[in-house]
Amino acid sequence: MKNLLPLILCLLILVSCKQKNETEKEKDLTSSRELIEEPIIEIAESDYYKFLNDVLEDKTIIESKTLEYPDLKNNSDYWTEILTPLIEQSTDEKMSEILTKSDIDYIFSQHSTQKKLVLDFNKLKLDNVPDNIIKNVSDYLQSEDKTNKKEFDYYGIYNLTIPLFSRNKKYAFFDTSFYCGLLCAYDGIDVYELKNGKWESIGSIGIITMS
Numbered sequence: 407m408k409n410l411l412p413l414i415l416c417l418l419i420l421v422s423c424k425q426k427n428e429t430e431k432e433k434d435l436t437s438s439r440e441l442i443e444e445p446i447i448e449i450a451e452s453d454y455y456k457f458l459n460d461v462l463e464d465k466t467i468i469e470s471k472t473l474e475y476p477d478l479k480n481n482s483d484y485w486t487e488i489l490t491p492l493i494e495q496s497t498d499e500k501m502s503e504i505l506t507k508s509d510i511d512y513i514f515s516q517h518s519t520q521k522k523l524v525l526d527f528n529k530l531k532l533d534n535v536p537d538n539i540i541k542n543v544s545d546y547l548q549s550e551d552k553t554n555k556k557e558f559d560y561y562g563i564y565n566l567t568i569p570l571f572s573r574n575k576k577y578a579f580f581d582t583s584f585y586c587g588l589l590c591a592y593d594g595i596d597v598y599e600l601k602n603g604k605w606e607s608i609g610s611i612g613i614i615t616m617s
Contacts, residue, residue: 445573445574446512446573446574447573447574447575449516449571449575451523452529453571453575454523454568454569455526455529455530456605457569457578457580457598457605458530458566458569459530459531460604460605460606461580461596461598461605461607462530462531462532462564463562464531464532465559465560465561465562466532466560466561466562466563466564466584467532467533467535467539467540467543467560467562467563467564468525468530468532468535468563468564468566469540469563469564469565469566470565470566471524471525471534472522472523472524472525473522473523473525473566473567473568474521474522474523474567474568475516475517475519475520475521475567475568475570476517476567476568476570476581476595477517478513478514478517479517479518482514484612485513485514486510488595488611488612489505489510489513489579489611490510491611492504492505492597492611493505493506493507493510498609500599500608500609501597501608501609504572504576504577504597504599505572505577506573508573509572509573509577512571512572512573513570513571513572513579516568516570516571517570521568522568523568535560539558540563542557542558543558543560543563544563544585546558547562547563547585547586547587547588547590548587548588550588561586562584562585562586562590563584563585563586564582564583564584565582565583565584565585566580566582567580567581567582569598575600576599576600577597577598577599577600578597578598578600578605579595579596579597579598579611580595580596580597580598581594581595582594582595582596589617590617591615591616591617592614592615592616593614593615593616594610594612594613594614594615594616595610595611595612595614596609596610597609597610597611
């Protein structure tokens with residue numbers, strides 16, 4: 407028994423040292439990830455207009471002239487739930503590991519600024535359409551009778567929010583709805599990637615409504 411005691415003590419010391427080394431390795435890996443994480447690139451007003459001009463369809467109307475961020479505060483659990491999978495590996499390569507935990511924190515911090523974007527249509531490719539024309543187009547789109555002559559050359563109406571960007575501004579998340587007729591509508595959050603200087607859709611997250 408006396409001979410076994412030193413052996414047991416040695417084994418306990420070895421196990422303790424191994425656990426300590428593994429813990430230190432994990433800390434080193436975490437520190438390395440934090441060091442290589444891309445810095446935050448400041449979002450300028452021009453970034454919003456660049457994005458909107460890339461993704462919005464021609465011959466459409468923006469209903470609201472002032473954009474706000476999606477309501478992340480009252481829907482924080484939902485947004486966390488739909489953004490978190492983008493940290494992980496996915497069978498969809500376009501959507502695999504495109505974010506980090508810091509990106510998600512950064513997305514929430516954008517909403518916390520309570521910023522509003524009053525649209526300057528001189529910087530947009532779409533027309534600044536008066537409310538009376540928006541109503542006229544909306545009435546036409548909702549009408550089952552399309553025999554009447556179309557008075558204005560617009561085929562859909564957008565309801566937009568301010569896009570949310572990742573830290574490196576390589577990815578954007580756009581909560582939007584689009585109405586183009588009785589059986590023609592879309593409501594959801596689209597994911598965009600900046601490729602060769604142009605924003606391109608790579609998928610969607612959350613609940614999507616289409617008709």
